Amino acid sequence: MESKTYNTEYQPTSFETSDPQYDAIKTRKNGKIFTLTRDKTGNGKTDVEDLEWHYLMGNGDFRSEEIKKLRDEADIIITNPPFSLFREFLSWIVEADKRFLIIGNMNAITYKEVFPLIRENRLWLGPTISSGDREFEVPVSYPINAAGWRIDDAGRKFLRIKGVRWFTNIDHGRRHQPLPLMTMEENLKYSKHKELHGKASYDKYDNYDAIEVPFTDAIPSDYVGVMGVPISFLDKYSPEQFEILGVTQRNDDPYKIKQYTKADYPNANDLNARGVIILDGTPKSMYARVLIKNKKPRK
Ligand SMILES: C[S@@+](CC[C@H](N)C(=O)[O-])C[C@H]1O[C@@H](n2cnc3c(N)ncnc32)[C@H](O)[C@@H]1O
Secondary structure (H helix, E strand, O other), X not given: OOOOOOHHXXXXXXXXXXXXXXXXXXXXXXXXXXXXXOOOOOOOXXXXXXXXXXXXXXXXXXXXXXXXXXXXXXXXXEEOOOHHHHHHHHXXXXXXXXXXXXXXXXXXXXXXXXXXXXXXXXXXXXXXXXXXXXXEEEOOOOOOOOXXXXXXXXXXXXXXXXXXXXXXXXXXXXXXXXXXXXOHHHHHHHOOOOXXXXXXXXXXXXXXXXXXXXXXXXXXXXXXOOEEEEHHHHHOOOOOOEEEEEEOOOOOOOOEOOOOOOOOOOOOOOHHHOOEEEEOOEEEEOOOEEEEEEOOOOO
């Protein structure tokens, strides 16, 4: 992907300017394609010295016919697409039926273009990022209006981004390892989480036919019904162990058993967006939850 949004102070590298094909206008207007195909220098290794490049006809927008043709030739698409175009970029990959490894934000999981792919096991999370935030280098001119950035000793600017994950359809070993779990009774007795420890039972949603499981490690191994679990469960998801059924963010969910009207709880805001638990007569809206079922519930 070529830089479009940061173009105002765009400085071509000497790699480009020292090349006979360098064009001061095209460098700002056109995309560029870099190819590494063979040991061009003949030094016995294929490396950055062998990189070839040329200007594209257009600006490199992934939606252009020129880039669609490149996509169709590709075996694997690996990139960090702009988060604002994540849905569109993913649909663009899926329509061409390509293998992919792309970076996105965890929140993308609940999008209507993304969640069905997760449910159908056509998309899952990669194994190498599963918590915390990640640093991305940005051009020095990049306007920073968020917390969490730094400039290193060499003057390079980095932005810390939360909730980043790899989204992929390339298989990996972690997703075939089952999560070790305790039974419901054991969780209620021994859980390290104060929200569960010593409780008589797990909470049931008022508007979903499911129980609320507030932590992935507290999923009961023996529960046969539907469970609402944190979205970060997907970092541990194994399709042999669990079936993904829905997500509480989506209004078309078949496990939703109740729609609230303003008359139900006049003081509450939009209760229909999430799973709701009634505590002492007061509705409590939970975080977005993935609805799952254990494929082999056991004691
Ligand atoms: C998050 S940055 C990632 C840059 C680079 N791939 C990397 O990993 O460092 C996203 C890039 O997509 C580019 N971009 C934005 N809209 C685009 C579009 N419609 N088509 C192609 N690239 C686009 C932006 O200019 C930016 O360079």
